[in-house]
Amino acid sequence: MPIPRPKAPPSRNARIAGALKAPFPRFIEPAHPTQHEKPPAGDQWIHEIKVDGYRAQLHVRDGVSRVFSRRGNDWTERFGSIAHDGRQLPIRQAVIDGEVIVATPDGLSDFSALQTELANGRSDRLTFYVFDLLYADGFDLRRTPLIERKAILGTIIAKAPRGRFLFAEHLELDGAAVYARACQMGIEGIVSKLRNAPYPSGRSEAWRKALCRQREKFPVVGFVAEQPRSISALYLGRREGEELLYAGKAGTGFTFETARALRERLNPLVVRKSPLTTPVRKPKATWVKPDLLVDVQYRSITPDGRLRHASFKGLRDDL
Numbered sequence: 001m002p003i004p005r006p007k008a009p010p011s012r013n014a015r016i017a018g019a020l021k022a023p024f025p026r027f028i029e030p031a032h033p034t035q036h037e038k039p040p041a042g043d044q045w046i047h048e049i050k051v052d053g054y055r056a057q058l059h060v061r062d063g064v065s066r067v068f069s070r071r072g073n074d075w076t077e078r079f080g081s082i083a084h085d086g087r088q089l090p091i092r093q094a095v096i097d098g099e100v101i102v103a104t105p106d107g108l109s110d111f112s113a114l115q116t117e118l119a120n121g122r123s124d125r126l127t128f129y130v131f132d133l134l135y136a137d138g139f140d141l142r143r144t145p146l147i148e149r150k151a152i153l154g155t156i157i158a159k160a161p162r163g164r165f166l167f168a169e170h171l172e173l174d175g176a177a178v179y180a181r182a183c184q185m186g187i188e189g190i191v192s193k194l195r196n197a198p199y200p201s202g203r204s205e206a207w208r209k210a211l212c213r214q215r216e217k218f219p220v221v222g223f224v225a226e227q228p229r230s231i232s233a234l235y236l237g238r239r240e241g242e243e244l245l246y247a248g249k250a251g252t253g254f255t256f257e258t259a260r261a262l263r264e265r266l267n268p269l270v271v272r273k274s275p276l277t278t279p280v281r282k283p284k285a286t287w288v289k290p291d292l293l294v295d296v297q298y299r300s301i302t303p304d305g306r307l308r309h310a311s312f313k314g315l316r317d318d319l
Contacts, residue, residue: 028095052111112313
């Protein structure tokens, strides 16, 4: 089987547990972790750092490289540097799961910098943080145990163009200790995965995330204008069944560039009346159709469903 092994290239007769001979696949539904307050315990789990970026899937096929968003949209042009360097990976065919980030000098990820890079039509600073291998050289690996998929992927990335690809190293330590250290370092959280599990497309308990700070996606229902071309705050909604209810205001987390970019995106969505099912009095609000999703970090939620200390983290164009 022409798939790299962790220590040495395999012979033609090598066998990898669970690998199935299969044609090259189309976009594969990504695996998504279930959120828990604490990470799981036990040596059947491995733990990875959770980075702050856009989920992506890299397809390399006989010299052609394409990159898809988490919804399966073709973002090859937006992630041009990753697609370009993907053609230089030491493998003929591969489907690689990961997250597109902009890495900071201290090894963390900067979501705001990522959005600025993409907004400017650039991809020079992009890094592909890779954590799973789903297909390789004629074989579907989704039934192969995770720990083996990662070993093969690590061998591939070790020979990748330097700086463009970052392998998601994992820790086989106590989950609580890993989580505590991650939070001390200012990292968003960790993702814990069953070491011998197959690839679980969709939401799964085989992958679990524990966040150091609470963070969710909310539709924008209005904004507070800051001069003609910027904003000073966002009004957020939350959906409960068919209802769209007020969730609070995010008035921090904007840079000059992101505030102007948000205003440009929101201007075409402006409406006369509030889109909320139960209107709230906000004299400074400019109401909009709730078509734009944003990432918001917050400390807690009040009994009436309002976010406390909400801060804007970024747009979610990939959803």
